[in-house]
Amino acid sequence: MTEQRHPADRDDKFAxxxxxxxxxxxxxxxxxxxxxxxxxxxxxxxxxxxKFAEKAVSHVRTSTILIENIKRLLATRAxxxxxxxxxxxxxxxxxSERDLTKLFPDxxxxxxxxxxxxxxxxxxxxxxxxxxxNSMVNMVRxxxxxxxxxxxxxxxxxxxxxxxxxxxxxxxxxxxPPALRGRDVESIYLQxxxxxxxxxxxxxxxxxxxxxxxxxxxxxxxxxxQKKGATFVITLRKASGP
Amino acid sequence: MTSVLIVDxxxxxxxLYRDILQLRGYRVTGxxxxxxxxxxxxxxxxxxxxxxxxxxxxxxxxxxxxxKAIMKLNPSQKxxxxxxxxxxxxxxxxxxxxxxxxxxxxxxxxxxKMERIASLR
Numbered sequence: 001m002t003e004q005r006h007p008a009d010r011d012d013k014f015a016x017x018x019x020x021x022x023x024x025x026x027x028x029x030x031x032x033x034x035x036x037x038x039x040x041x042x043x044x045x046x047x048x049x050x051k052f053a054e055k056a057v058s059h060v061r062t063s064t065i066l067i068e069n070i071k072r073l074l075a076t077r078a079x080x081x082x083x084x085x086x087x088x089x090x091x092x093x094x095x096s097e098r099d100l101t102k103l104f105p106d107x108x109x110x111x112x113x114x115x116x117x118x119x120x121x122x123x124x125x126x127x128x129x130x131x132x133x134n135s136m137v138n139m140v141r142x143x144x145x146x147x148x149x150x151x152x153x154x155x156x157x158x159x160x161x162x163x164x165x166x167x168x169x170x171x172x173x174x175x176x177p178p179a180l181r182g183r184d185v186e187s188i189y190l191q192x193x194x195x196x197x198x199x200x201x202x203x204x205x206x207x208x209x210x211x212x213x214x215x216x217x218x219x220x221x222x223x224x225x226q227k228k229g230a231t232f233v234i235t236l237r238k239a240s241g242p
Numbered sequence: 243m244t245s246v247l248i249v250d251x252x253x254x255x256x257x258l259y260r261d262i263l264q265l266r267g268y269r270v271t272g273x274x275x276x277x278x279x280x281x282x283x284x285x286x287x288x289x290x291x292x293x294x295x296x297x298x299x300x301x302x303x304x305x306x307x308x309x310k311a312i313m314k315l316n317p318s319q320k321x322x323x324x325x326x327x328x329x330x331x332x333x334x335x336x337x338x339x340x341x342x343x344x345x346x347x348x349x350x351x352x353x354x355k356m357e358r359i360a361s362l363r
Contacts, residue, residue, distance in 0.1 A: 023299060026326035027252050030346035034258040037349045038265070064346055126328075 015074045022067045029067070033060050054105055061103045065137060069204045072130050081213035085125040086239030089132070089165070090118045093152060096133040104140055104148075111136075112151040120154055120165055122236035124212040131208045135169055135216070135232045138201040142174040142230060149173070156238065163238040164214060172221065174230035180218045205232070213237045244360040245269045247291035249280040249308065250324075251300040259295060262349050268356065276300040277308030284312055290319075293359055295352070298325040298334065306330065306337045313338035320359045322352070 039045055039053045090113070097111050122128050140148050153168040179187070179199060186206060202218060209216035214236040221229030246268050248259045256273045263270055271291045274280035277300055284290070294312065298305035309321050323331070323339035324347070331342045341355050 023326045026345050027255055030326075031254050031258050033346045034262060034349050038262060060346070 018074055022071050025067050029060050029064050076127050076211045084123050086121040086242055087125050087128045089120040092129045092132045096136045108147040110149045114153045116154050121239040122165055123239045135205050139171045139174055143171050145173050164235050165238050167234040169232040172229040176220050176230040181220055243269045245271045245291045247271050247294045248273045250297040251275050266353055277303030280308050281311050294321045296321050296323050298330050306333050309337040309339055322355055
């Protein structure tokens with residue numbers, strides 16, 4: 001297992017055990033992923049088995065993201081937003097796009113990014129990156145099509161006296177779950193646990209955004225006269241540069 | 243043939259690396275389940291590995307301390323650090339690790355790094 005530590009209080013102990021569990025699950029994911037790779041590379045594996053193995057790989061990757069989310073929530077639970085370093089939005093989006101193609105090998109992904117994203121920095125370093133990545137993963141999971149079109153727009157806004165970037169992540173074909181339609185993301189807490197579990201990625205996004213001094217909302221595109229589609233609106237504190 | 247020492251406290255992870263590396267033509271010189279065992283094996287063995295795959299969270303001695311100790315013995319030793327703790331990357335590189343892979347990673351990524359290291363020899 002891990003090195004000896006002596007957590008002082010109950011909160012620390014809880015975080016310590018959660019961290020140990022997360023670490024052990026990641027180790028197990030490593031083993032599953034490794035052997036699936038062997039199956040995929042074996043000359044005797046037929047096409048159907050390969051397809052199933054690829055789906056299993058995708059689920060292991062999703063499991064890993066969920067575990068990383070738990071670790072991130074633990075790591076940011078008592079951190080002052082001002083202590084976070086800047087994150088270049090463009091590099092975060094590019095990295096996320098690259099990882100999404102690995103995560104969803106069955107889907108064809110097209111991401112259109114507004115040019116101003118190139119010059120935008122937000123406060124939140126790796127936590128903000130997790131938020132961007134997680135939001136994109138959630139959106140792709142809401143889109144039932146094989147070809148997914150995401151677009152990212154940016155707007156400068158002022159929230160509670162602080163300059164922020166409002167990042168709109170839009171998918172014209174995503175299907176927002178009924179539990180999120182016309183409701184605040186935090187209403188997920190009021191749902192039955194099976195619904196809440198399915199929407200945990202969205203809840204995570206909301207919690208991390210708030211911990212970074214920003215916010216996260218999920219909206220339908222219906223409001224604009226369209227029949228389907230969804231937008232995630234992520235508000236993050238603006239950083240002036242790297 | 244590139245030789246490897248595998249250091250990880252989880253038996254199933256050690257077996258995974260060994261299975262895959264042997265299939266891909268690498269020679270596994272040994273395994274160790276904690277940093278101290280790795281250091282002992284490294285010091286006493288005459289068959290020094292080209293590459294060490296080093297985990298971090300291990301009992302007795304962690305991966306960073308083991309890497310530091312091994313690099314002290316042989317500053318040109320190649321250590322690939324693998325850990326589920328991404329925050330330890332800087333420490334690992336400062337200790338002398340040539341590369342870092344966050345768990346879980348694709349085995350192809352590990353092989354690619356191994357091949358790059360082998361080409362440097």
